[in-house]
Amino acid sequence: MSRLLRVQNFTVSLDGFGAGEGQALERPFGHADPRELMSWAGATASWPNRTDSGGSRGLDDYFARDFANNIGAEIMGRNKFSPQRGPWENHDWQGWWGEEPPFHTPVFVMTHHLRPSFTLSDTTFHFTDGDPAAVLEQAREAAQGKDVRLGGGATTIREFLDADLVDTMHVAVSPVELGSGVRLWDSPDELRDRFHLEIVPSPSGVTHHLFWRK
Amino acid sequence: MSRLLRVQNFTVSLDGFGAGEGQALERPFGHADPRELMSWAGATASWPNRTDSGGSRGLDDYFARDFANNIGAEIMGRNKFSPQRGPWENHDWQGWWGEEPPFHTPVFVMTHHLRPSFTLSDTTFHFTDGDPAAVLEQAREAAQGKDVRLGGGATTIREFLDADLVDTMHVAVSPVELGSGVRLWDSPDELRDRFHLEIVPSPSGVTHHLFWRK
Numbered sequence: 431m432s433r434l435l436r437v438q439n440f441t442v443s444l445d446g447f448g449a450g451e452g453q454a455l456e457r458p459f460g461h462a463d464p465r466e467l468m469s470w471a472g473a474t475a476s477w478p479n480r481t482d483s484g485g486s487r488g489l490d491d492y493f494a495r496d497f498a499n500n501i502g503a504e505i506m507g508r509n510k511f512s513p514q515r516g517p518w519e520n521h522d523w524q525g526w527w528g529e530e531p532p533f534h535t536p537v538f539v540m541t542h543h544l545r546p547s548f549t550l551s552d553t554t555f556h557f558t559d560g561d562p563a564a565v566l567e568q569a570r571e572a573a574q575g576k577d578v579r580l581g582g583g584a585t586t587i588r589e590f591l592d593a594d595l596v597d598t599m600h601v602a603v604s605p606v607e608l609g610s611g612v613r614l615w616d617s618p619d620e621l622r623d624r625f626h627l628e629i630v631p632s633p634s635g636v637t638h639h640l641f642w643r644k
Numbered sequence: 645m646s647r648l649l650r651v652q653n654f655t656v657s658l659d660g661f662g663a664g665e666g667q668a669l670e671r672p673f674g675h676a677d678p679r680e681l682m683s684w685a686g687a688t689a690s691w692p693n694r695t696d697s698g699g700s701r702g703l704d705d706y707f708a709r710d711f712a713n714n715i716g717a718e719i720m721g722r723n724k725f726s727p728q729r730g731p732w733e734n735h736d737w738q739g740w741w742g743e744e745p746p747f748h749t750p751v752f753v754m755t756h757h758l759r760p761s762f763t764l765s766d767t768t769f770h771f772t773d774g775d776p777a778a779v780l781e782q783a784r785e786a787a788q789g790k791d792v793r794l795g796g797g798a799t800t801i802r803e804f805l806d807a808d809l810v811d812t813m814h815v816a817v818s819p820v821e822l823g824s825g826v827r828l829w830d831s832p833d834e835l836r837d838r839f840h841l842e843i844v845p846s847p848s849g850v851t852h853h854l855f856w857r858k
Contacts, residue, residue, distance in 0.1 A: 475856075486840070486856070487812050487840075487854070487856035488840065488842035488854045488856065489842055489844050489852075489854060492706050492707070492710060492854075493706070495710070495713065495714075496706060496709070496710065496713075499709065499710070499713050500709075598701050626700070626701075626702065628702035628703055628847050630703050630844065630846075632844075633842050638703075640701070640702045640703060640706075642689075642700070642701035642702065
């Protein structure tokens with residue numbers, strides 16, 4: 431099997447935004463409410479943050495539990511990692527995810543402002559200022575034969591799409607409108623020239639968009 | 645997470661049969677054509693028997709690749725293992741799957757005719773004459789904290805449903821009629837009293853039925 435660069439469970443609004451405007455420490459998705467945007471995933475049995483034994487095991491759960499399936503590394507943009515911009519004032523910030531980040535693999539954070547790698551539980555964060563192709567090469571090496579997940583946000587996914595490096599992409603379109611924010615697309619049809627696309631409505635109200643390279 | 649007993653990728657005809665009549669060495673599914681019944685899975689990139697790098701990565705592929713996800717053991721009926729009936733004449737028969745069976749875990753074959761365990765590659769076949777609850781206990785122990793897959797056929801799945809031991813079930817209903825054979829159900833609605841059910845049509849023509857315990 432070839433090793434893939436995969437977007438998994440990335441969620442956008444009906445109008446194509448992956449996050450709202452005005453990201454801040456208290457608002458990691460800007461004016462968007464992540465509980466609303468991600469409610470389809472939060473309702474599943476496989477949601478990593480779930481603390482009870484409930485949750486649905488229907489269609490949405492297949493996507494939620496595929497998140498880590500055969501993944502050996504993640505690439506993310508700096509704005510997924512941190513609300514800060516520009517040079518780091520210090521290295522106290524260690525991501526949004528507490529002592530047990532849900533990645534469980536090496537994570538490559540793309541930033542012009544390098545800082546030392548650090549490890550939380552079984553996730554190690556590296557900081558890299560390479561272009562998408564170079565970062566993908568680093569992540570592939572770290573993934574030891576498994577696939578690499580492209581974690582977002584929307585701007586980072588766009589960069590990898592522009593460089594034609596994405597192999598498969600699962601985007602859940604949530605039934606909310608944001609009006610403004612960080613845009614993934616005007617329409618998923620933009621990608622049909624390069625990708626097969628299956629559109630699968632879920633009983634939960636989201637619509638799963640499954641892309642794979644032609 | 646609790647450990648589940650899961651039916652994965654079990655395929656039946658529109659009229660509810662998991663296999664046709666007259667299973668024989670040359671016809672493991674009796675008068676049913678497994679290539680037709682299973683064509684939805686065979687077209688995916690993750691189909692275990694695929695030898696090229698093609699195949700779809702749409703909805704059906706999510707189900708195909710979930711086959712082994714967090715599975716630590718399989719339980720199957722004797723008729724899935726072998727076309728023979730009654731006492732073993734010898735122990736030459738080692739299953740339909742050649743030197744590299746697609747299970748990669750311990751497999752428990754339910755039969756009244758015991759024989760010694762044997763190993764092919766990373767799959768070990770055990771033979772057991774316990775009732776469903778006892779076999780599930782054996783398989784759980786072998787699965788070392790992972791889930792157990794209930795592999796079929798239809799008669800074996802019915803036995804575990806009757807004993808109320810199945811936690812989740814994915815059944816793909818294929819757009820073919822068989823008229824007779826080994827029946828899983830008259831209608832999936834039979835199970836709605838005990839299970840949630842989501843019905844998800846796939847662009848390939850099959851309809852995925854996702855059950856999980858209420």
